[in-house]
Amino acid sequence: MKLWNRLMCTCRRRSPWLFHMNSGSCNGCDIELVAAITPRYDAEQLGVRLEGSPRHADILCITGPVTRNAAGAIETVYGQVPGPKAVVAIGSCPATTNVFIDSRTLDGPLEKHVPVDVFVPGCPPRPDAIIQGIAKAATILAERAAKSAPATEAPAAEVQP
Amino acid sequence: MNLVTALARLLIFPGLLFAVPAAWFFLWVERKSVALMQGRIGPPFMQPFYDFIKLLGKDTPPRPGIAGGLMRLWPLLAVSSAAGAVALLPVLPSYGGFPGDLILLLGLLEMPSMCIIAAGFSSRSIFSEIGSAREAVLSVSYNIVFLLAILSIAASQHTFRLDAIAHLPASPLLGLGIVALVVCLPAKLHLNPFSLPNAEQEIYSGPMIEYAGPELAMWELTHGLEWVAATGLVATLAAPHLTIWWLAAVLFVALSCAIVLLLSTLAAATARIAIDTTVRFYWQCTLIFAVLVLSSAIFVRFRS
DSSP states (O other): OOHHHHHHHHHHHHHHHHHHESSOSSSHHHHHHHHHHHHHOOGGGOOOOSSSSSGSSSSEESSSSSSSHHHHHHHHHHSSSSSSOOEEESHHHHOOOOOGTTTTTBBGGGGGGGGSOOOOOOOOOOOHHHHHHHHHHHHHHHHHHTTOOTTSOOOOOOOOO | OOOHHHHHHHHHHSSSSHHHHHHHHHHHHHHHHHHTTTTTTOOOOOOOHHHHHHHTTSSSOTTTTTTTHHHHHHHHHHHHHHHHHHHOOOOOOSSSSSSOOOHHHHHHHHHHHHHHHOOOHHHTTTHHHHHHHHHHHHHHHHHHHHHHHHHHHHHHHTBBEEEEEEEEOHHHHHHHHHHHHHHHHHOOOTTSSSSOOOOTTTTTTGGGGOOOOOHHHHHHHHHHHHHHHHHHHHHHSSSSOOSSSSHHHHHHHHHHHHHHHHHHHHHHOOOOOHHHHHHHIIIIIIIHHHHHHHHHHHHHHHOO
């Protein structure tokens, strides 16, 4: 049993599959996330795969300041990702709603709706910072496999820009 | 002795103990060679194994409104028939055991594709239904050439026995048949340029969209086993007849790897084409191979 748990930890750390969700982002962070899986940065070395369906994913990558329209969709998609799962907030918008703060069309920041594990600040963050954030989230997933703890307990990590 | 040999073929070589690691290896070769051709480093050697184990440890979220039993049945049916197809391959010189015949092998090879179609329609998502419809159209297109080619090879020898077909002497008919089979393989394995049913970014993951956790792991394994079975079938046809069993096994693995590399190169070099172009390609351009193989088979039969 212990051996199986250790194997599971390794496998979760080495195989993070992503689902990318835009919650009203200006597209800056989305372009950087796509850049992170292009040949120049090659995130596939870490086992990263961008999946089309949230049901296949382990890590939910959310960009944007969470508009009122997107809030419900975020909760639905978060529910569709099978556990154990992690959430990475990409860019300054989901962390603080950035320059859109106090807008009446927003329902942010992201932490109001889903528990966030890793924040990658920046406007937009560099692709290598995004990859570092994903690697950190994968480590959090592996630790969760070791402890089998619920998603909300651990405090959120932050990637230095 | 017969039962022991049959069990050994089913469980060890070319059965499960060989087929599952080979499936992971072929999946890795596919991803790695695409990465190398794009100037990347690509996934580590153990990546398909990590993916498989990770998926086994995931939950299955609730899917309201979907028949759960059916959804669970399709991946199991697909993975067991793909494993059965690999175990039937006439790799080693015959030592008895369960021989099986070509009809059974072709049936088992076709089962995963049927299961994908059924799974897409059972999951009641618009994307998976589009994917399933595409898979059905694709299957009708390439199977004409695939089945005509392999049945002509069998018919020219008056036999459906697998070991007899595996030990055919080299002839123009066999060469044409192998070319026709290789032309069909990218469509059978859903590779570029015929990756229509599971088109990423277009219809998300097609029929697999509602699958998660262990069921998705079974689909991944099915895809790998299909690689082993389909490339193995071509490899057994192309391999010369050898009586030393280990040499036959090594040659089988080497030939399969060569075909995997060929197909991955094609997949990396091409982009996905539309469904009508695909259908036209198989019905208009490759049917010539099937006609040639069929006519030469009839010629061989009349001469003998």
